[in-house]
Amino acid sequence: MRNIVFVIAWLWASVLGAAELEDRQMFHGEDGVTLRVLSSTDTDIFAPILEGFIARNPSVSLDYAVAGSADIVTLIAECGDCFDVVISSAMDLQLKLANDGLARRLDGLAQGGSQWRQSVFGFTLEPATVVLNRAAFEGRALPTTRQALIEALRADPEHFRGRLGTYDVRLSGLGYLFATQDARASETFWRLMEVFGNLDARLYCCSGDMIDDLASGELFVAYNVLGSYASTRPETLDKVTIITPQDFATTMMRTALVLESTAIGDEAEALVAYLTSGAWAAQDRPGFPLPSIGQAEVPGLNVVSLDPGLLVYLDRLKRALFLEAWSSALLR
Amino acid sequence: MLAVLFYLVVRTYAQQIAQQSQDRILEASLTSLMDAAVVREGAVEVDVPYAAFAMLDTAADDRVFYAVHQGEALLTGYDGLVDGPFEPAARPAFQTQAFGEAEVRVASLTQSLPASPAPVLLTVSVAQTRDSLAGTLLAISVNAALFGGAFFLLAAGMALWTSRSTVRPLSQMAEAVARRGPRDLRPVVRPVPTELSPLVTSLNSLMTRLSASLTQSETFIAEAAHRVRTPLATVRTHAEATLMRVDKDENRAALRSMIRAIDESSRAAGQLLDHAMVTFRGDQMEQRPVDLVAVCRELVDRLTPVAEMKDLVLVLVAKGPVEVQGDPILIQNAVRNLIDNALKYSPPDGAVRIEVGADPVAIVVCDEGAGFPVGQMAELSQRFQRGVNAGDTVGSGLGLTIAQDVAEAHGGRLELSNADGGGACATLYL
Numbered sequence: 100m101r102n103i104v105f106v107i108a109w110l111w112a113s114v115l116g117a118a119e120l121e122d123r124q125m126f127h128g129e130d131g132v133t134l135r136v137l138s139s140t141d142t143d144i145f146a147p148i149l150e151g152f153i154a155r156n157p158s159v160s161l162d163y164a165v166a167g168s169a170d171i172v173t174l175i176a177e178c179g180d181c182f183d184v185v186i187s188s189a190m191d192l193q194l195k196l197a198n199d200g201l202a203r204r205l206d207g208l209a210q211g212g213s214q215w216r217q218s219v220f221g222f223t224l225e226p227a228t229v230v231l232n233r234a235a236f237e238g239r240a241l242p243t244t245r246q247a248l249i250e251a252l253r254a255d256p257e258h259f260r261g262r263l264g265t266y267d268v269r270l271s272g273l274g275y276l277f278a279t280q281d282a283r284a285s286e287t288f289w290r291l292m293e294v295f296g297n298l299d300a301r302l303y304c305c306s307g308d309m310i311d312d313l314a315s316g317e318l319f320v321a322y323n324v325l326g327s328y329a330s331t332r333p334e335t336l337d338k339v340t341i342i343t344p345q346d347f348a349t350t351m352m353r354t355a356l357v358l359e360s361t362a363i364g365d366e367a368e369a370l371v372a373y374l375t376s377g378a379w380a381a382q383d384r385p386g387f388p389l390p391s392i393g394q395a396e397v398p399g400l401n402v403v404s405l406d407p408g409l410l411v412y413l414d415r416l417k418r419a420l421f422l423e424a425w426s427s428a429l430l431r
Numbered sequence: 432m433l434a435v436l437f438y439l440v441v442r443t444y445a446q447q448i449a450q451q452s453q454d455r456i457l458e459a460s461l462t463s464l465m466d467a468a469v470v471r472e473g474a475v476e477v478d479v480p481y482a483a484f485a486m487l488d489t490a491a492d493d494r495v496f497y498a499v500h501q502g503e504a505l506l507t508g509y510d511g512l513v514d515g516p517f518e519p520a521a522r523p524a525f526q527t528q529a530f531g532e533a534e535v536r537v538a539s540l541t542q543s544l545p546a547s548p549a550p551v552l553l554t555v556s557v558a559q560t561r562d563s564l565a566g567t568l569l570a571i572s573v574n575a576a577l578f579g580g581a582f583f584l585l586a587a588g589m590a591l592w593t594s595r596s597t598v599r600p601l602s603q604m605a606e607a608v609a610r611r612g613p614r615d616l617r618p619v620v621r622p623v624p625t626e627l628s629p630l631v632t633s634l635n636s637l638m639t640r641l642s643a644s645l646t647q648s649e650t651f652i653a654e655a656a657h658r659v660r661t662p663l664a665t666v667r668t669h670a671e672a673t674l675m676r677v678d679k680d681e682n683r684a685a686l687r688s689m690i691r692a693i694d695e696s697s698r699a700a701g702q703l704l705d706h707a708m709v710t711f712r713g714d715q716m717e718q719r720p721v722d723l724v725a726v727c728r729e730l731v732d733r734l735t736p737v738a739e740m741k742d743l744v745l746v747l748v749a750k751g752p753v754e755v756q757g758d759p760i761l762i763q764n765a766v767r768n769l770i771d772n773a774l775k776y777s778p779p780d781g782a783v784r785i786e787v788g789a790d791p792v793a794i795v796v797c798d799e800g801a802g803f804p805v806g807q808m809a810e811l812s813q814r815f816q817r818g819v820n821a822g823d824t825v826g827s828g829l830g831l832t833i834a835q836d837v838a839e840a841h842g843g844r845l846e847l848s849n850a851d852g853g854g855a856c857a858t859l860y861l
Contacts, residue, residue, distance in 0.1 A: 198494045200531055216492035283481055407495040408485030415507040416477045416499070 118170035118177075124163050126150065131158035134366050137175070138186040139168040139273065140353065141307060144331050144388055145186075148379045152370055155378075159366050167304060168192060168272030175201065175358070183361040184370055186353065188325070189272030191279075191409035193219050193354045198410060202356040205368050209375050213352060213392055215405040221352030222374040223389045226400055227277045228326035229342045230310065235262070235319035236340070244346040245287045248320070252294050260298045262319040264309045267302035268425055273351070277323040279412040279421060280349045280403050287346070291322070292428040300429060314338045323349075327388040350400040352392060434583035441575035442568070449567050450536075454525050457538035457557050460487055461523050464497070464555045470546040475501050475553060489563035496530060500554040508556075517541040517554040533560050600624055604631070616642035646711075653707035656700035663700065667693045702829040705764050709833050713840035717758045723787050723794060723861070724749040726763050731785060734770055742779045745770070749787040755861050757841050762861070765837035768830040769796040769857050776800035776855065792843075797856040802849035811847060834859055 122142050125133075126149045138145060142165055149161050164182070166174055168189035175182065175196065187193050194215055196202055202218035213221040229248060231241065235258075242248040252259050266274020281288035301318070303309045306328040312318040314335040326341040355374050357367040373379065380391030403409070411417055463483045469476050477499055487495045498508035503515040512530055523540040530537075535558040543550045600623045607621060618635035667690060674686045724747075731745045738745050766785075773783040773796050781799040788795065803811060811831050834857065835845040843860040850856050 198496075200494070200533065216494070406485055406488040406492075408481050408488070410484050410495060411479045411481050414477070414479050414497075416475075417479045417507075420476065420478055 118166065118173035120164050120166050120174075122165040126153055126161040126163060128153045128160045129157045131160065132363050132366055133160045133162050134184060134363060134370060135162045135164070135182045136184045136186060136370070137164050137166060137171055137182040139166065139171060139188050140186060141165060141328075144328070148374070148389070151379045152373050155373065156366070156369055159369070161370075167270065169270065169275070171272070172196070179358065180360040180362075182358060183363060183367045184355060184357055186355045186374075187272070188225070188351055188353050189276050190219075190221075190351055190354055190403055190405060191276050191413055192272050193356055194405060194407075194409045195413055197356060198407070201359055203359045203361065203364060203367075205357060205371060208368075208372055212402075212404060213375075219354050219356050219405060220371055220375045221354045221405065222377070222392055223327075223353040224350055224392045224400065224402065225325055225327050225353065225390060226343050226348040226350040227281075227323040228329075228348075229344060230313055230321045230324045230326065230329055231340045231342065232313050232316060232319045233338055233340050234316065241340060241342065243342060244344055245285070245291050246346065248322075249287070249291055249294050252298060252320075256298055259319055261301070262317075263295050263298050263300040263322070264303055264312060264318045264320070265292075265295060265300055265322040265429075267304060269422060270302075270304045273306075273325075274323065275412070276351060276403065277349055278425065280401075281323070282421070282424075284347050284349065284401060289424070289428060292425065295322070296429040296431050302429070310335060310339070327390065330388045345399075347401045348399060350402045352402070352405070353389070354405075433586065434579035437582060438572075438575045438579040441578070442572050445571040445575070446568060449564050449571075453536055453559065453561070453564055454538065456486060457525070457536065457559060458523050460484065460557045461538050461540050461555055464499070464557065465540055465542060465553070468499070468544065468553055468555070470544050470551050473546065475499075475506060475544070475551060477507065483557075487557070487559055489559075491563035491566050493560040493563050494533060494535075496535060496558040498554075498556045500556075502552050512558055513537060513539055513554070513556045515554075517552060519543050519552065527561075530558060535560050536564075597624060597626065601627060608634075616645070649707045649710050653704050656703040656707070660697055660700040660704070663693050663697045667697065699829070702768070702833065705768065705833050706829050706836070709761060709764060709836045709840070712758055712761050713836060716761070716840055718756050719759070720754050721757050721759045721762055723753040723755060723762065723792070725752065726759060727766060727785050727787055727794065730763060730767055730770060734767070734774070738774055738783065741774060741777070743774060743777055744782040746782050746784045747787075748784060750789070753787050753789045753792060755792050755841075757861060761837045761840060765834040765859060766794055766796070768833045769794075769859065772796075772830045772857070773798035773800075773855070792861045794859045794861075795856055796859075797850055797854055799854040802853060802855045803847050805849070808847045831857070 124142050126146075136149075142163060145163070149163060153159065153161065168187050169192070171185060171187055171189070172192050172195075175185065179201070185193065185196065193202075197216055197218040202216075204217050205220075206217050208214070208217070209220055229242070239251065240247075242251045252263070266277065268275040268278045278288070301312075303312075303321075306325045309318060309321040309324050310329050310332070313321055313329075314332070316338075326343065329335060329339055329341050355371045357364065357371055361367050375392075377391040380389070412421060460483050463480050464477065467478045467480055467483070469478075484495055484497075487493065496509045496512050498510070498512040499506040500513070500515065500517060503517070509530075517539075519541050523538045525536065525538050527534065527536050529535070537556055537558040539554060539556040541552065541554040544553050600621075604619060604621055604623060604627075608619065616638045618638055619631050623631050670686055670690050670693065674683060674690070677683055677686065727747055727749065731747050735745055770783060770785065777783055777798040777800050783799075784795075784797045786795040786797075787793075831845065831847070838845045838859055838861065841861045846858040846860065848856045848858070
């Protein structure tokens with residue numbers, strides 16, 4: 100089994116180049132065991148949650164490492180027992196880890212659609228949004244659907260040329276998940292990507308970078324960005340407008356799983372239980388970005404379901420076909 | 432036993448059905464994968480439909496594996512799921528095997544795709560773990576076990592009930608037969624279950640034959656008695672005529688004892704006839720109003736000459752008519768036998784008292800003789816039973832039996848007692 104994962108990871112790695120950690124920080128409890136967490140979520144966003152956990156479990160220290168959602172698979176394939184808990188926004192890759200038998204079964208934490216096989220547990224519900232630079236849309240109508248966005252771009256191509264951004268789905272696991280789910284949902288996605296391609300869209304690895312460029316005025320429109328990232332930075336909030344598309348809003352669950360190889364299963368389970376409990380969301384912390392899965396669901400969200408269908412776009416041939424179509428639309 | 436069998440059968444059947452349904456879904460997934468495969472410019476492209484794997488979503492979130500081989504080489508998917516060599520087949524092949532640490536059901540289909548220069552041999556395999564299947568089976572097994580248990584309890588209960596209700600009419604019938612009197616040989620008409628009717632039929636047939644046989648012997652006795660009585664009367668007439676003519680004392684004495692013997696035989700024959708008649712009529716008794724006083728008066732009138740021959744007086748004590756439902760001939764017969772007895776055992780110059788009571792309805796016949804032997808009274812009414820003090824009195828021992836039979840036929844009884852001042856009393860309660 101490990102070999103299989105390795106093969107697939109190697110295929111990813113060959114596309115990505117070497118996978119590496121973007122950040123690594125220690126959150127100290129009162130000594131004791133250290134729980135090694137590999138996550139796709141930036142440390143500054145996740146820190147309040149980690150501190151909340153340590154406050155409740157003082158004997159646990161957290162070693163929090165951040166990597167791109169696609170790199171996570173590679174890192175685990177290279178060193179399966181270097182980590183205990185994996186937190187990622189790429190639901191498909193998380194489901195694949197569990198399907199390949201790398202995730203530990205934790206019974207009784209959650210039921211229904213927010214978990215798969217009692218191994219992968221969703222704990223946030225975050226829609227992919229369109230984020231606009233407020234200044235660039237001065238005097239223009241704000242597009243609330245993909246169709247309206249297409250029309251706005253076509254109406255004034257020179258204004259937007261080189262000012263559009265979206266995920267490079269070849270690099271970002273989350274970007275790939277959003278793109279494939281958009282493509283499943285509607286053909287409009289491809290027409291939008293063609294417009295983006297015609298207007299020399301820039302490609303990004305991460306939501307954070309896109310939001311930085313939006314705030315600085317480098318970008319006017321970013322498509323499929325996690326709105327939650329924009330909300331973390333109050334200084335950027337007045338420069339950008341976050342729009343949840345009205346036609347359909349592809350929504351992902353941030354998921355956590357415990358690796359089968361972990362030696363400290365109880366502590367790892369405690370962290371996942373803390374995440375699924377939603378207790379962290381109740382913190383009285385203004386501007387806390389991540390919407391808990393337990394919070395009242397916004398109607399009209401197109402939540403990606405945790406089922407074996409997610410494996411489809413991870414198939415090597417399917418991925419090649421999809422990237423081919425994506426490249427032909429965006430890269431001219 | 433049946434319940435266990437039921438459980439096993441259901442479980443096996445459920446296992447087959449559950450396995451079949453999993454196989455159907457795997458086959459559907461397999462077909463959609465195979466349909467998605469095309470050969471373009473010599474390379475195989477598989478545009479996996481989202482539904483191909485999404486349809487494999489189960490309640491237990493079973494794991495899904497797949498592999499696509501071109502020839503013997505893995506094109507995409509999980510290595511080691513299936514091994515070549517692959518042969519083209521029209522239908523998918525299914526098998527249960529281990530993959531990693533999991534047990535999976537694998538469906539595999541190999542087809543030849545048309546391409547130039549040569550066709551491409553493509554093998555598609557889809558596998559799924561069996562957790563949901565196991566869950567379904569467990570649920571069915573538990574249900575089957577519960578059903579089996581309930582079935583067993585129900586069957587046991589019904590068996591108990593059935594055997595009880597089968598035995599009940601049988602024991603009721605046995606009780607009814609046991610309650611019958613010794614002469615009651617009527618067929619059993621009580622309704623019985625069909626299963627018991629052969630028994631009842633043969634029982635009734637036995638009773639009929641027994642009854643016929645009894646009737647035959649009674650008829651025979653009556654016939655015999657009748658045939659004997661007539662010649663005896665002739666002989667007696669001749670003997671009396673001869674007694675008139677002989678003078679020698681010893682000859683007269685011999686003739687007298689001869690006449691006595693003839694009387695005795697004649698009386699016995701008469702009583703046998705009476706008895707046979709009582710038995711016969713008792714079975715098919717006539718029921719009509721009878722005035723007991725009238726019956727007794729007629730008997731007294733008829734028997735007075737006989738009594739006078741022995742210097743006895745017959746006294747009838749009755750206030751008014753006493754009516755009962757019954758058979759007049761039987762009652763008359765019974766009373767006559769009682770009076771006969773009293774006449775026989777009374778000393779000369781005595782009186783025989785016949786008293787008819789209305790409450791309770793009874794006829795009492797008393798003599799002034801030696802009385803019944805104490806301690807033997809219960810046996811006296813049995814057939815051919817005579818009192819130890821009967822001496823040389825002529826008798827057959829049937830008189831009291833006849834009276835008793837008549838009493839019983841009328842639902843009454845015969846009571847024997849000794850009067851305080853000496854003498855025997857027979858009371859016929861009707």
